[in-house]
Amino acid sequence: MVLVKIDGRELEVPKDYTILKACQAAGAQIPTFCYDERLSRHGAGACRICLIEVEGQRNLMPSCTEKVWEGMSVFTKSERVIKERKGILELMVQNHPLDCLTCEKSGDCKLQDYCYEYDVTGIKGLEERVLPVDDSNPFYKFDPDKCILCGKCVRVCEELQGTRAIVISERGPVAKVSAPFDEGLENSPCVSCGNCVSYCPVGALLPKSKTGYRVWDTKKVMTTCSYCGVGCQLELIVKGNEVVGVQPAMGAGNEGLLCVKGKFAYGFINHPDRLKKPMIRKDGVLVESTWEEALSLVANKISDIKSKYGADSIAGLTSARCTNEENYLFQKLLRAVVGTNNVDHCARL
Amino acid sequence: MKKVNVVIDGKSINVPESYTVIMAAKELGIEIPAFCYEPSLEIVASCRICVVEIEGSRKLETACSTKVWEGMNVQTRSERVIKERRQILQLLLDNHPNDCLTCQKAGECLLQKYAYEYDVKFGDESSQVSLKIDKSNPYVYRDESKCILCGRCVRICAQIPERSVLCFANRGTEMKIAADYDKTMGSSSCVACQRCVSVCPVGALMDGRLMGRHRSWECEKEHIKCSVCQYGCDFELLKKGSRIVGVRSMAPGGGRPLCLKGRLTNELNYVDMSELAPVYMKKGEEYVQASWVEALALHRLINRIEKLEER
Numbered sequence: 001m002v003l004v005k006i007d008g009r010e011l012e013v014p015k016d017y018t019i020l021k022a023c024q025a026a027g028a029q030i031p032t033f034c035y036d037e038r039l040s041r042h043g044a045g046a047c048r049i050c051l052i053e054v055e056g057q058r059n060l061m062p063s064c065t066e067k068v069w070e071g072m073s074v075f076t077k078s079e080r081v082i083k084e085r086k087g088i089l090e091l092m093v094q095n096h097p098l099d100c101l102t103c104e105k106s107g108d109c110k111l112q113d114y115c116y117e118y119d120v121t122g123i124k125g126l127e128e129r130v131l132p133v134d135d136s137n138p139f140y141k142f143d144p145d146k147c148i149l150c151g152k153c154v155r156v157c158e159e160l161q162g163t164r165a166i167v168i169s170e171r172g173p174v175a176k177v178s179a180p181f182d183e184g185l186e187n188s189p190c191v192s193c194g195n196c197v198s199y200c201p202v203g204a205l206l207p208k209s210k211t212g213y214r215v216w217d218t219k220k221v222m223t224t225c226s227y228c229g230v231g232c233q234l235e236l237i238v239k240g241n242e243v244v245g246v247q248p249a250m251g252a253g254n255e256g257l258l259c260v261k262g263k264f265a266y267g268f269i270n271h272p273d274r275l276k277k278p279m280i281r282k283d284g285v286l287v288e289s290t291w292e293e294a295l296s297l298v299a300n301k302i303s304d305i306k307s308k309y310g311a312d313s314i315a316g317l318t319s320a321r322c323t324n325e326e327n328y329l330f331q332k333l334l335r336a337v338v339g340t341n342n343v344d345h346c347a348r349l
Numbered sequence: 350m351k352k353v354n355v356v357i358d359g360k361s362i363n364v365p366e367s368y369t370v371i372m373a374a375k376e377l378g379i380e381i382p383a384f385c386y387e388p389s390l391e392i393v394a395s396c397r398i399c400v401v402e403i404e405g406s407r408k409l410e411t412a413c414s415t416k417v418w419e420g421m422n423v424q425t426r427s428e429r430v431i432k433e434r435r436q437i438l439q440l441l442l443d444n445h446p447n448d449c450l451t452c453q454k455a456g457e458c459l460l461q462k463y464a465y466e467y468d469v470k471f472g473d474e475s476s477q478v479s480l481k482i483d484k485s486n487p488y489v490y491r492d493e494s495k496c497i498l499c500g501r502c503v504r505i506c507a508q509i510p511e512r513s514v515l516c517f518a519n520r521g522t523e524m525k526i527a528a529d530y531d532k533t534m535g536s537s538s539c540v541a542c543q544r545c546v547s548v549c550p551v552g553a554l555m556d557g558r559l560m561g562r563h564r565s566w567e568c569e570k571e572h573i574k575c576s577v578c579q580y581g582c583d584f585e586l587l588k589k590g591s592r593i594v595g596v597r598s599m600a601p602g603g604g605r606p607l608c609l610k611g612r613l614t615n616e617l618n619y620v621d622m623s624e625l626a627p628v629y630m631k632k633g634e635e636y637v638q639a640s641w642v643e644a645l646a647l648h649r650l651i652n653r654i655e656k657l658e659e660r
Contacts, residue, residue, distance in 0.1 A: 093450070100449035101442075102465045107456055107566040116451045116564060214465060216456045216566035 005073040019063035019074060020050055028076040031085065031114050033201045034150035035064040038255065039159055047150040049088050049114065053078045060084055082118065089120040092148050096202075099146075105203030107215030111148060131176065136186035139264040140197045140207050144176050147204035153177060153196035160257055165190035177204075194263035198248050198256075207264065213239045222249060225262040229323045230254065232262050236269075243269045302338060315342035355421040370412035370423055371399055381425055382434065382463045384550050385499035386413035389600060390508075396499045398437050398463065402427045409433055435467050443474040445551075446494050454552030456565035460497060485535025487629040487636050488609065489546055490557035493525055502526060502545035502554055509606065514539045526553075536634045541609045543598040558626040559595050563587055568594070573619070575611040582607050584615050592621045610645065617641055 001012045006026035013022045021037075023030050033047035045062035052063045055073040060081065063074075075081060093115060100106045115121070131144040151168055154177060158164045165188040169178045179188030197205040218239045225232040233251025236243050243266050248258040268274055278294035279286040305314055316334040318327050327345065334343040350365045357374050364373045369392070371381050384396035394414035401412045404422035409430060412423075424430060441460060449455045464470070481493040498517075503526065506515040514537055518527035528537035546554045568587040575582045583599040596616045601607045613628060630639040642648050 098447045098450060099470070100455065101447070101461055102468065102470055106449065107564075112450055113564070116561075119451065119561070121448065121451050212465070214456075214462075 002068055002070040004068050004071070007074070007076055013068055015068065015070075017068050019052060019054075019061065019066050019068055019072075022068050023052065023063060023074065023076055030063055030076060031110070031117070032064060033110055033148060034152045034155075036152060036156070036199060039152075039155050041065055042159075043151055043155050047088075047148065049085055051081060051084050051088075052076050053081050085114075086118050086120055089115055089118055093120060096148070097145050099203075103146075103203045104206050104209075104212065105146075105215075109203055110201035134179075134185050135208070136184040137190065137192060138208070139192045139260065140194060140205060142177070142185060143204050143206070146202055147177055148202055149175055149177070150201060151177075152199055152201065153205060156195050156199050157190075161191075161193055161195050163189055163191055163193070166196065192260040192264065193258065194260065195248070195257050198258070198263065207245060209245055210267065211239065211242060211244045213237070213244045218244065220247070224251075225254075225258070226321065227259075227261040227265070228320050229327070231323065232258055234258060234262055236266070306338065311339035312342060314338055314340055315344070316340075318343070318345050320345065320347040353417055353419040353421070355417045355419075355423065357423045358425055364417055366417060366419075368417050370401060370403075370410070370415050370417060370421075373417050374412065374423070374425060379425055381412045382459075382466070383413055384459055384497060385501060387501050387505075387548055387600070389603065390501060390504045390548070393500060393504070396437075396497070398434055400430060400433050401425045402430050431467065434463070435469050438464055438467055438469040439472070441497050442469060442471050444478060445471075445475055445497070446478045446480055447471040447475045448480070448495075448552075452495075452552045453555050453560050454495075454565075458552060459550035483534050484557060485533040485636070486537075486539060486541060487557045488541035488543060489534045489539060490555045490560060491534050492553055492555075495551050496526055496553035497551055498524060498526070499550060500526075501548045501550065505544045505548050505601075508544070509542075512538070512540065512542075515545060535631075535636050542607045543609070543612065544601055544607050547598045547600045547607065556595075556597055559587075559597065562624070562626070563589060563594050572599070573615065575615055577608075577611040577614050580605045582611055584612065586619055592624060593619050594621065594624045595626075596620060613641075613645060617645070 002015045003010060003012055004022050006023050006028055009026055011022070011026055013025055017025075020030055020032070020035065030052070031049045033049050034044065035050060045065040048062060050063045051060040053060055053075040055075070063076075089111070092111060096111065100109075100112055103109070106112060133141055133143045135141040149168065154166050154168055157166050165185070166177055166179055168175055169182065170176060179185050179190070194207065197207055200206075218237045220235040221238055222233065222235050225234050230253045231251070232254035233249040235247045235249050237245035237247060246258070246263055246266050248254060248256045248263070250256045277288045278291055280289045280294055280297060302314060314334075316330060316338070318330045322330070331343045334340055350367065352363050353366045354361060354363050355370075355373055357370070357377055357379055360377050360379075362373055362377050364376060371383065371386060374381050381399050381401065383399045385393055386396075386399060392414050394411040397411060399412040400409040402424040403410050403415070412425070438460070442464060445460065449458075449461060452458070455461060478494050480495075483491040483493070500517065503515045503517060507513045514528050515526055518525055518531060528534050528539055543556065546556055549555070568589055571586040571588060573584050573586055575584055582601060582605050585597050585599055586593050587595040587597065596612060596619060598607050598612055616625065627638050628641055628644040629636040630644050642651065
């Protein structure tokens with residue numbers, strides 16, 4: 001443990017803490033764009049917005065990369081820090097389309113939040129870049145004009161997802177996030193997991209949602225993904241009575257990550273063709289029925305077949321969408337109740 | 350009351366004949382955009398954004414002012430209607446500063462809401478519009494550049510006959526909302542009841558003391574009734590997490606006045622101590638910072654209570 005002083009308040013923190021973590025422990029609010037506690041220090045400190053002043057140090061330091069040391073005194077809101085942060089925001093916003101009126105990210109955008117907090121209004125200075133939007137991926141779009149080049153998407157893709165589909169190409173004022181050889185996201189190794197989209201702090205990476213929505217018109221409902229047995233935690237973004245998007249949550253199984261199905265394949269929830277009741281084929285036509293009727297029909301048929309042809313004429317195939325517990329119970333049902341070892345699982349196919 | 354059958358966007362409904370199209374549509378769950386229309390105010394049909402297409406009418410009609418009739422067939426989202434609404438929004442935006450990045454109204458602004466819905470964006474003209482801020486009244490922050498001249502504020506102010514502080518001034522492109530004879534909000538006869546603030550659909554009239562303290566989307570809102578007098582006006586508590594960061598006036602109901610005293614008392618009562626904004630009193634022509642005891646005239650009361658308790 002080391003003793004540090006944050007804005008005059010003394011506290012003890014573990015010696016492997018970054019200054020940012022120590023500040024957070026002291027209750028100081030530090031703005032961040034590129035920081036994510038799951039990411040390594042490689043490529044960190046790119047956005048510079050988390051700069052703080054340390055007594056005795058000539059330069060301001062990015063708090064997300066520097067470790068704490070014994071006796072250090074940190075100022076998170078000094079005049080110099082505020083001035084520097086304002087300068088960074090001004091540079092970012094000068095090069096950012098002023099589109100909050102209709103931008104889908106509005107209300108959930110860190111650039112907007114910090115500009116409000118630090119009172120940075122959209123000054124028109126530099127020529128706006130007008131780069132083409134890459135909407136070649138069916139699930140999300142990338143607008144390089146809105147990108148602040150914090151590099152978080154690149155690091156999430158590489159370190160957390162392990163796909164390495166995007167990089168920052170070029171240098172200086174023409175630097176941009178791009179797919180290999182600039183051939184568009186569709187021709188990249190991208191698996192459309194959407195984790196870059198979930199963590200983009202601004203409106204550069206946005207899902208292509210079928211129903212447009214404004215963040216403030218929605219509420220979030222925490223749930224478990226039903227696509228496979230991993231049980232990823234996610235938040236459904238709900239507008240009125242319709243699911244319009246998904247945001248990953250920090251669950252033990254997924255640690256804030258999702259796959260393409262969990263992130264983007266929620267359209268079935270509100271689909272008019274969705275089956276909500278079991279169907280039984282009667283005289284060649286599928287008709288809606290009750291669970292009670294459907295389950296007793298299945299049970300009766302199984303006992304009929306068993307008594308006529310023996311238990312081994314029955315086989316059970318279960319699904320990777322079920323949990324371990326459900327799969328366990330299924331094989332138990334087949335082995336102990338039906339009396340056969342003919343049981344398999346779609347994940348083996 | 351006689352009832353009539355109308356068809357709106359293919360759905361039929363039976364409503365009293367005193368209903369306007371916008372009221373009938375609301376009962377069907379069809380939302381028609383409106384700036385100047387406010388159910389508690391006189392109908393003026395000036396903003397034109399609520400236009401709808403009525404079978405048999407050559408022109409588009411305003412849904413807020415057109416009464417329903419038997420057999421009426423209305424289209425609220427036809428191509429012609431959408432085109433008209435988009436044009437109105439574009440004209441409003443061309444004359445409005447592009448300030449949503451930090452505007453206090455963002456998230457609750459009707460202009461922003463409809464611009465998003467109808468996919469209309471700021472053009473180059475808006476970059477020429479600069480803010481015209483009047484901060485002279487700390488309770489009523491006015492930014493003329495954001496005004497869309499819907500007149501809600503004028504009508505709600507005029508509901509209190511002895512007030513009628515706000516009015517339209519000038520004509521045509523020079524038209525604006527003026528306080529008294531074009532005074533600042535601070536030096537006018539405004540009593541800071543905030544009725545106008547509670548109905549302004551855009552960021553032209555806002556509570557100055559709440560500026561920069563919260564964004565609408567990070568706050569949960571809780572409705573409360575003021576208990577300072579028997580009118581029981583409606584107020585809203587703004588909650589950021591577990592902290593109450595502000596109180597704001599909601600639109601006054603029939604016969605209700607809204608007043609600054611009620612507002613400040615609720616603030617003192619509910620708002621987190623660390624979030625209390627300074628209070629101001631008007632002295633002469635100007636607002637100056639005051640103590641809570643002074644602003645709420647509690648000095649004598651506190652004194653007497655203290656004496657009573659000593660006894």
